Amino acid sequence: MQIPFLDLKLQYLSIQKEIIQEFNDVLSNTSYICGKKVKNFEEMFAKSHNVKYCVGTSSGTDSLHLAYWALGIGISSQIDKGYLKKEMEEVIVPVNTYIATSETISMVGAKPVFVDHQEDTFNIDPNAIEEKITPMTRAIVVVHLYGQPADLDPILKIANKYGLFVIEDCSQSHIAEYKGKRVGTFGNVGTFSFYPGKNLGAYGEAGAVITNDENLFQKMLRYRQHGVVEKYNHDIEGHNYRMEELQGAVLGVKIKYLNEWTEGRRRVASKYKELLANISEVKVPEEMTYAKHVYHLFEIRVSNRDKLASHLRARGVETGLHYPKPLHLQNAYKYRGYSEGNFPVAERVSKEILSLPIYSEMTDEQICYVVENIKEFFSSNSYSK
Ligand SMILES: Cc1ncc(COP(=O)(O)O)c(C=O)c1O
Incomplete structure (x- = not known):
């Protein structure tokens, strides 16, 4: 018997009709990026997490970068503010995660500070966090690895004590729950990957961020699209983290299942x-x-x-x-x-x-x-x- 590690074909066949219909819609509407399907998915995803805001993005990696950037972590935000600190800001991150979680910390000009994980959950060890906190620490990243939520309460307590941001990387834990509530909704921002093999996977690259913080949402929205307020009017510098419409269409179908x-x-x-x-x-x-x-x-x-x-x-x-x-x-x-x-x-x-x-x-x-x-x-x- 041949058993693949993951079989995406069976899932596709079960929703093939709906997907083709949605693709036909996108192709004939000719709106290929951040159109109605993306908006619809963003609304569904926010609602399913009982949060106010969701921004669809181009990948899980870009979602992390967008979140760190919009929270003002690292050098880029200091440039925005017109000064540059000599020492680097630090972000606490588990040592066993996919490199996307930590490389994006470096991308905003901050330093990833690794912490070991718990033996039984594979998730960041809350007892090993506090000793890594310095005056330069700005945030703790919690990765809910393999689909199991990390023990959030003690981590939130530490973050609160030191005034740190909490970013939840939920790329491997869509709709997982901590004490009955979905992950991604405990910290300042939850980030998601919709890489095809993920529990909720697109048919290409895609991701999202969710938050209840309106100010953060507005910033992430701006950074997602070159800092625009309206076409060719740029409030700030940003990047291109837009979600493709075909991916929004796929995710809009798949989220129902x-x-x-x-x-x-x-x-x-x-x-x-x-x-x-x-x-x-x-x-x-x-x-x-x-x-x-x-x-x-x-x-x-x-x-x-x-x-x-x-x-x-x-x-x-x-x-x-x-x-x-x-x-x-x-x-x-x-x-x-x-x-x-x-x-x-x-x-x-x-x-x-x-x-x-x-x-x-x-x-x-x-x-x-x-x-x-x-x-x-x-x-x-x-x-x-
Ligand atoms: C924990 C974690 N964070 C971030 C990412 C990056 O997501 P993407 O591949 O969509 O950029 C992944 C993807 O494998 C992941 O597993």
């Missing part, structure tokens, strides 16, 4: 957990009591990860690695002088995690096949350290 697809992922996750429970060598992801996990990824932990991955590959099961190397050990951050041992949890976990295939349409037969092959691995000779 997001609840159902999320329940599908949760079904797959609980079947995996049930079947993997008897394999003592495998640690399955835990859903925290405060969280509704949306299982963007299903991360297991095993001590012989690479061998298990090749065993599964040989039997037609594709797996993923999220992520094989924590950010502080990437060449991109070599200049910061980090070394092995600085973030022990992230370093240990990155050698043990393996992402199993997960998507809402996965059948019980497919899940059983994956688990049977994991079982076979641990009961055979291939399992030797």
